[in-house]
Amino acid sequence: MNDKALYYASGNEVELFEHSFRQRLPVMLTGPTGCGKTRFVEHMGGLLGRPVVTVGCHDDLTSSDLVGRFMVSGGDVVWLDGPLTKAVRDGAICYLDEVVEARHDSLAVLHSLTDHRRTLYLDRAGEVVPAPASFMLVCSYNPAYRSSLKELKPSFRQRFVTLPLGYLPPEREADVLVAETGVDRAVAERLVACAVSIRTADDVFHFEPPSTRVLVTAALLVVAGSSEIDAAEASILAPLSTDGAITGGLREVAAATLLAADEPNIRPEPKETR
Ligand SMILES: Nc1ncnc2c1ncn2[C@@H]1O[C@H](COP(=O)(O)OP(=O)(O)O)[C@@H](O)[C@H]1O
Numbered sequence: 001m002n003d004k005a006l007y008y009a010s011g012n013e014v015e016l017f018e019h020s021f022r023q024r025l026p027v028m029l030t031g032p033t034g035c036g037k038t039r040f041v042e043h044m045g046g047l048l049g050r051p052v053v054t055v056g057c058h059d060d061l062t063s064s065d066l067v068g069r070f071m072v073s074g075g076d077v078v079w080l081d082g083p084l085t086k087a088v089r090d091g092a093i094c095y096l097d098e099v100v101e102a103r104h105d106s107l108a109v110l111h112s113l114t115d116h117r118r119t120l121y122l123d124r125a126g127e128v129v130p131a132p133a134s135f136m137l138v139c140s141y142n143p144a145y146r147s148s149l150k151e152l153k154p155s156f157r158q159r160f161v162t163l164p165l166g167y168l169p170p171e172r173e174a175d176v177l178v179a180e181t182g183v184d185r186a187v188a189e190r191l192v193a194c195a196v197s198i199r200t201a202d203d204v205f206h207f208e209p210p211s212t213r214v215l216v217t218a219a220l221l222v223v224a225g226s227s228e229i230d231a232a233e234a235s236i237l238a239p240l241s242t243d244g245a246i247t248g249g250l251r252e253v254a255a256a257t258l259l260a261a262d263e264p265n266i267r268p269e270p271k272e273t274r
Pocket residue numbers: 006007008009010032033034035036037038039040168176180212213216
């Protein structure tokens with residue numbers, strides 16, 4: 001993604017992120033999958049002129065994966081910086097995606113970076129790396145995602161300025177679809193209405209609600225020539241559950257918002273993708 005990563009703000013998160021950067025405070029982004037967290041960090045990196053180093057967290061991630069390790073190279077043992085250490089040295093934005101997936105002991109190395117010390121201690125290498133003013137730590141997680149039963153410690157959460165991100169209001173979300181895919185405005189609005197109807201349905205708590213990401217995917221299919229119903233089925237409805245057990249009610253609600261699109265005369269012509 002380049003400097004111009006297009007991002008539509010849902011509130012005052014751009015301002016708060018900038019203020020946090022200026023005050024050298026770490027930021028925690030929360031929000032559902034596909035609501036724009038990664039895009040937001042890329043956008044802010046461009047705005048602040050800082051590179052973004054992204055680390056996707058998982059439960060095998062060790063602190064060495066973050067800070068680095070000794071490696072044998074040509075008969076010598078050399079220290080190799082991990083992505084976190086590199087980001088600290090370069091004064092970059094280090095983005096730990098889905099930080100809740102990492103084990104608590106792997107995250108302990110972040111403590112000295114997220115308080116007044118702003119310093120990384122490479123115990124094994126015997127090195128102390130103070131963070132330059134332009135270094136920023138940003139983490140994200142999805143608080144609604146309960147399947148892993150993982151939680152961040154409250155003491156860890158309190159080290160961060162927390163910016164909750166959510167889905168954009170329908171008008172703006174349609175703007176995103178048009179900007180990302182070149183889809184017709186009316187189609188974008190119907191796809192968004194379809195997602196909104198599912199997000200606000202009673203039984204949605206069984207599912208991770210459809211994200212902006214799946215709407216972008218649906219719009220791309222429509223632009224390529226799929227009907228809106230097919231595109232919505234394949235990208236919005238089908239991913240909601242793995243056993244195909246989407247309740248009839250939910251499917252009906254979603255289909256109703258697209259009914260107008262069933263008229264063949266308003267089915268869009270295929271368009272070229274950017
Ligand atoms: N606020 C937004 N502004 C612009 N594009 C967005 C926004 N939210 C979501 N998108 C679109 O949805 C896609 C998924 O967003 P992403 O940032 O990867 O979500 P997350 O990191 O929260 O899972 C992006 O690639 C972009 O096309």
